[in-house]
Amino acid sequence: MRKPLAIVWFRNDLRLADNPALSRAVKGGFEILPVYVHSPEDEGQWFAGAASRWWLHHSLVALEQSLKDTGHRLVLRKGRAGIELMRIIQETSATTIFFNHRYEPWAREQENNVASALSKTGITIFGFDSSLLFPPTQITSSDGSPYKVFTPFWRKLLSIPEVNHPIATPHLPPAHPPHLSSINLNALELLPTFDWAAGLRASWQPGENAATRRLKSFLKSCLSDYQDSRDRPDLDGVSRLSPYLHFGEISPLTVWHSVKQHAQNKPGLDASCKSYLKELVWREFAYHLLYHFPKTTDVPMRAEFDRFPWSSKASFLKAWQAGNTGYPIVDAGIRQLWNTGWMHNRVRMIVASFLVKDLLVSWQDGAKWFWDTLVDADLANNTLGWQWSAGCGADAAPYFRIFNPVLQGKKFDPSGDYVRRWVPELAGLPAKWMHCPWMAPQVELARAGIKLGGSYPLPLVDHSEARLRALIAFETIKRAR
DNA sequence: TTTTGAGTTGTTCGA
DNA sequence: GTCGAACAACTCAAA
Numbered sequence: 001m002r003k004p005l006a007i008v009w010f011r012n013d014l015r016l017a018d019n020p021a022l023s024r025a026v027k028g029g030f031e032i033l034p035v036y037v038h039s040p041e042d043e044g045q046w047f048a049g050a051a052s053r054w055w056l057h058h059s060l061v062a063l064e065q066s067l068k069d070t071g072h073r074l075v076l077r078k079g080r081a082g083i084e085l086m087r088i089i090q091e092t093s094a095t096t097i098f099f100n101h102r103y104e105p106w107a108r109e110q111e112n113n114v115a116s117a118l119s120k121t122g123i124t125i126f127g128f129d130s131s132l133l134f135p136p137t138q139i140t141s142s143d144g145s146p147y148k149v150f151t152p153f154w155r156k157l158l159s160i161p162e163v164n165h166p167i168a169t170p171h172l173p174p175a176h177p178p179h180l181s182s183i184n185l186n187a188l189e190l191l192p193t194f195d196w197a198a199g200l201r202a203s204w205q206p207g208e209n210a211a212t213r214r215l216k217s218f219l220k221s222c223l224s225d226y227q228d229s230r231d232r233p234d235l236d237g238v239s240r241l242s243p244y245l246h247f248g249e250i251s252p253l254t255v256w257h258s259v260k261q262h263a264q265n266k267p268g269l270d271a272s273c274k275s276y277l278k279e280l281v282w283r284e285f286a287y288h289l290l291y292h293f294p295k296t297t298d299v300p301m302r303a304e305f306d307r308f309p310w311s312s313k314a315s316f317l318k319a320w321q322a323g324n325t326g327y328p329i330v331d332a333g334i335r336q337l338w339n340t341g342w343m344h345n346r347v348r349m350i351v352a353s354f355l356v357k358d359l360l361v362s363w364q365d366g367a368k369w370f371w372d373t374l375v376d377a378d379l380a381n382n383t384l385g386w387q388w389s390a391g392c393g394a395d396a397a398p399y400f401r402i403f404n405p406v407l408q409g410k411k412f413d414p415s416g417d418y419v420r421r422w423v424p425e426l427a428g429l430p431a432k433w434m435h436c437p438w439m440a441p442q443v444e445l446a447r448a449g450i451k452l453g454g455s456y457p458l459p460l461v462d463h464s465e466a467r468l469r470a471l472i473a474f475e476t477i478k479r480a481r
Numbered sequence: 482t483t484t485t486g487a488g489t490t491g492t493t494c495g496a
Numbered sequence: 497g498t499c500g501a502a503c504a505a506c507t508c509a510a511a
Contacts, residue, residue, distance in 0.1 A: 141509060149488060149508055231490075282489085349490065388489085400503050401491045408491090467492085471503090478504085 002176070005092060006030035009037070009085065009099035010074070011107070013130055013248035014063045015208040018166035020128035021098040026170040033094060033177070034067055035075045036060060037084045038188045042110040046297065046379055049372035051341040052246075054197050055206050057190035059247050062207025064185070070172040075182040081110050082117035089123055092178045097123060100130040100248075103287050104379045105294040132284055133163055133252050136291035139284070146292040148394040153285050154278065166253040199339035204243070204375060211244035215255060219262045226272040230279075233333075233344035234418040239276070240342070242376035245283065252280055286380035289394055297383050298364065300392035304477045308392070311360040319460050320355050321369055323423075326452075326459035328435050329409035330354045332422035339422070341375035346412050352389035353403035358466035360473060363390035391474075399474040402467050409435030425455045 006025045013019055025032050040047045048056060064074045077084040085097065097118070101111065115125060129135040139156050140146060147153040191197070204210075218239040222229065229237025244250045256277065263273035293301060300306065319325055323334035333347035343351070348370075355366045363386040370386070371377045387393030391401075413419060416434030420427045426437060428448030433440035438452060438459060445452065452458050 142511095143509085145509095147509085151488065152509055278489085346490080353491095395488070395508090397490080398488090398504080403490095404492065464493095 003029055003031040003173070004096070005094040005178070006032055006096040006098055007085065007088060007094050008032045008034050009081075009097055010034060010063065011036075011099060011102055011248075012246065013100040013251075014059045015211075015249050015251065016066055016172075017169045017208065017212075018130065018251040018254050019100065019169075020130050020167065021100045021126070023167050023170045024126065024128065025096070025098040026172060028096075030096060030098075031173060031175065032072065033075065033088070033092065033180075034072055035077065035085070035088060036063075037081045038076070038078045038190075039081045039084075039110065041080050042106060042113075044106050046104065046106060046371070049374070049377050050192060051200065051373050051375045052377045053190040054192065054200055054341070055204070055243055055247060055375045057185065057188070058206040059249060060185055060188075060190075062209065062249075066208060070175075072172060072175045073177055073182070075180055076185060076188065078183060078188055080113070082113040085114055086117050086121075088180065089118070089121060091180055095123060097125045098128070099126070100128045101135075102131065103136050103291050105290070105297070130251060130253075131248055132287055133157070133256060133280070134160070134284065136284075136287045139288060146288060147285070148289075150282065150285050150395050153288065154281050157281055157284065163256055164253055165257060166251055200341045200375065203340040203342065206243070206247070206249065208249045211241070211250035214241060214244065215239070215250060215258055219258060223259065223262060223272055223276065224266070224269055227275045230275065231346045231412050233336075233347050234413045234415060238344065242378070242381075243342070246376050246378045252283070256280060282384075283378075283381060286378075286384040289384060290380040293394070296387060296393070297379060300363075300390070301387055301394050302392045302396070305390070305392035307477050308362075309360070309473050309476055310362040313359070313361070316359040316460065317355075317361050317365055317369075319457075320351070320359060320361070320366075324457045324460075325354065325359075326438070326457040327354065327405040327409075327463075328416075328419040328423055328426055328437065329405050329413060332413075332419045335422040337370075337373050341373065343374070344418075346408075347418075348385065349389060350403050350405055350408045352386060353401075354405055356386075356390045357402045357470040358405075358461055358463060360470065363387065363392070400471065402470055404463060404467075406436045406463065423456070426450060 008022050008025050016022060067074050118125060139153060222237055225237060229235045241250065241255060245252060259273055259276055263269040289296065320334065323331040325331055330351050333343050333351045337343040352366055355361050356363050367382055367386040370382055384393065388396050391397050391399045416431040419434050426434065429437060429440065433444060437450060437456065450456055
């Protein structure tokens with residue numbers, strides 16, 4: 001007797017390990033039919049950016065392969081999830097759908113649409129939580145309201161005695177796949193039409209196996225120094241797990257327990273372990289905020305920022321996007337992003353502060369650029385990060401906290417190696433001038449082959465003047481209140 | 482209800 | 497060169 005058939009609807013959970021939807025389908029005695037539906041229409045305005053689509057393509061290649069290794073085929077479809085899943089139901093004998101929740105506003109709507117599309121069919125739908133340590137509604141303040149400040153959120157999370165343990169990869173029963181149409185991965189058109197992705201290929205290997213390797217190598221070589229190295233873009237000190245977490249190629253529960261276990265066996269790792277776990281909890285906090293305040297993707301959380309006098313100078317935004325601001329640490333970050341689809345977190349803060357405060361370009365413009373260029377573009381994290389930088393978020397940087405790109409460069413890239421790597425036209429400059437080439441004596445510039453305003457731009461704005469302009473701009477929204 | 486203490490990531494200025 | 501204070505006032509969270 002054939003087992004009943006269940007659709008396992010893959011979304012941003014492109015893994016077999018610690019995947020409750022998959023495990024429960026198998027445990028429930030179903031034969032599984034793995035499906036991925038590419039749904040730009042459901043995603044709407046926050047349709048995955050170009051770098052994310054590149055990643056997604058390769059992540060799907062990896063998932064197809066792992067499923068193939070177990071004798072399964074990933075069915076690919078393109079269109080609205082509700083409609084495509086309905087079609088598959090009609091084409092097969094599937095009785096049940098298993099999936100893991102997503103929490104972006106569009107994704108919640110998508111789940112509602114799927115549920116209502118299938119409501120009259122008698123199909124059973126099971127949704128699970130697996131992309132966070134805790135569902136986004138579980139951590140609340142004592143009166144049940146959502147947190148708006150990180151630290152109490154963090155403390156509350158730590159007070160929960162047990163963080164669930166990941167579930168092992170299920171043994172997948174042999175498949176007898178029904179005859180069912182599936183489109184070719186290339187037909188999803190996720191890859192760029194002209195190939196600009198060489199830098200991404202050189203920097204990353206998407207997929208569940210690569211995620212596991214990345215975690216292991218981080219634990220082995222970086223975790224012990226994490227607290228000190230995490231702010232240093234010139235060192236290899238951070239986990240680089242963000243894209244894997246975003247696409248669900250590794251689960252946060254897996255990361256959480258692996259880090260804890262690793263630290264347990266090695267005394268003295270406590271501070272670094274804690275500071276890494278804290279970053280993981282920032283991700284939780286970002287989803288908590290996005291869930292409870294879904295409009296913050298586009299609208300400042302603090303209402304008075306509606307009146308902020310943003311500059312509409314297109315040339316400023318363009319220079320920033322091109323990595324031609326004349327501030328080496330800013331340009332290095334932007335070029336690392338353009339080249340690799342990723343930017344070190346410290347540098348994200350520096351370039352964001354520069355765009356928003358020195359150039360007075362709106363955080364929404366910065367967020368959109370990151371959205372298109374980051375392989376780890378994540379609606380919750382991106383929104384939190386930019387609102388924080390602009391000072392308009394729930395738990396934002398105070399208005400007077402304006403990063404000085406020269407000081408930040410000297411402090412966190414002391415040898416200038418990070419700039420040397422991403423702004424090669426400055427490579428010949430001694431460390432002393434690396435973050436402020438316009439201060440360098442002519443003879444040093446000549447020796448390094450640099451012509452300011454020629455081979456490398458002069459500063460787009462004077463930072464100390466820009467800082468004063470920003471402070472005045474912040475004054476205006478204070479008075480208006 | 483009121484009170485109290487605190488809030489990721491910084492910079493500048495003047496002593 | 498180093499150090500502490502000022503940069504605001506507000507809102508949040510818990511007692």
